[in-house]
Amino acid sequence: MALSTIAAIATSPMAMFEMSVACEVFGIDRTDDGVPPFAFITCGQSAGEAIPTTSGGQFVPTHSWQDAVGADLVVIPAGGIRDHYPDELLETIREAHRRGATILSICTGAFVLAETGLLDGLSAVTHWRYAEQFAARFPRTEVSMDVLYIDNGSIITGAGTAAGIDACLHLVRRELGAGVATRIARRMVVPPQRDGGQRQYVEAPVPETDCESIQPVLNHITENLDAVHAVPELAKLAMMSERTFARRFVAETGTTPHKWIVQQRVLRARELLEQTDLPVESVATHSGFGSAALLRTHFQSVVGTSPQRYRREFSAR
The missing domain is CATH 3.40.50.880 (Class I glutamine amidotransferase (GATase) domain)
Incomplete structure (x- = not known):
């Protein structure tokens, strides 16, 4: 349209x-x-x-x-x-x-x-x-x-x-x-993408912790999307127990750490496909998926099309 x-x-x-x-x-x-x-x-x-x-x-x-x-x-x-x-x-x-x-x-x-x-x-x-x-x-x-x-x-x-x-x-x-x-x-000054499948509201109360927000952890993830992000390490970075971190993450983002990271990696891949001539394999590496096959799987699931087709339609170059 x-x-x-x-x-x-x-x-x-x-x-x-x-x-x-x-x-x-x-x-x-x-x-x-x-x-x-x-x-x-x-x-x-x-x-x-x-x-x-x-x-x-x-x-x-x-x-x-x-x-x-x-x-x-x-x-x-x-x-x-x-x-x-x-x-x-x-x-x-x-x-x-x-x-x-x-x-x-x-x-x-x-x-x-x-x-x-x-x-x-x-x-x-x-x-x-x-x-x-x-x-x-x-x-x-x-x-x-x-x-x-x-x-x-x-x-x-x-x-x-x-x-x-x-x-x-x-x-x-x-x-x-x-x-x-x-x-x-x-x-x-809003997030560029909150996935449509997130919940409208959180039924459970936000857990009480000494840390006001996990925003620094979110910033760390988005600045290092090509790194491995395991929940134990993220919880340690947030200075929380794994259980508290998981609850806080859902409370603040409406989704799990794994799903949120996938969404951010797909968003990064979209930007690279639009704005660069990098091969799909390189896009996969820079966005944190590691391989073109894994990129295609998640890209198709989130966006509904393949990386190559997306680039043909939206590339600014």
Whole structure:
């Protein structure tokens, strides 16, 4: 798909944070940092008409809902859950999808998306607090409480709040490559990739330790991805027992050390495939996989394609 025109849909009442996610990822000119330009608009029922927000303020969209029909991407941020949504809004989303747009919902924006029928027969995610309500209201959609986002191709759903950032960056990475997504993430000061399979929240309390965070360990891993990282050594570096370290790691990253390291190595491999002419064997070495065969296995599992095919599609050289 093309990814140059983006429309963010505002409903009443509108959640400012989730709308701001779309504005931050797609609405800021970062061409000086090598990010392709986006044409970004915000759409309400009437252009220029103030919309109340869930936090008590107001938001003024620049365009009307109908103007979203021709966009490459339509983002549906969170808002108040309503029994009924305007037919005009629902038909705008359906028509945009028929014309080839990708539709991305954030948090309770999934309720609007499901009301269009576009989620029938698909898996979707919304904020975990509303997952049971969503499942009861839309039985034709399988809802999950244990992931950050779900990519169904032309339909993407993101869980609550910050997971909307993950969903948007995932789409940028999918369409424009890891390099562009990383540059946007760096400017936003957020992780360039949190895997969609991570949990929305941690049911167990964060373990109490004398160490406030394992961030120094994470930094050490990313700076030395080509080294072997065994849990006993990482726990020692964090000055924790192995059991405490494992709990803390899941609490802070939402996944296990092994899975997190694989994700970071795949991200490094993507950047090398995009930005260098290194042979795949060398990419495997520099990203910590050790062999091209192991790189291909993990790359296919995480990205859904082979390193060679990824390079052909996203290489900047």
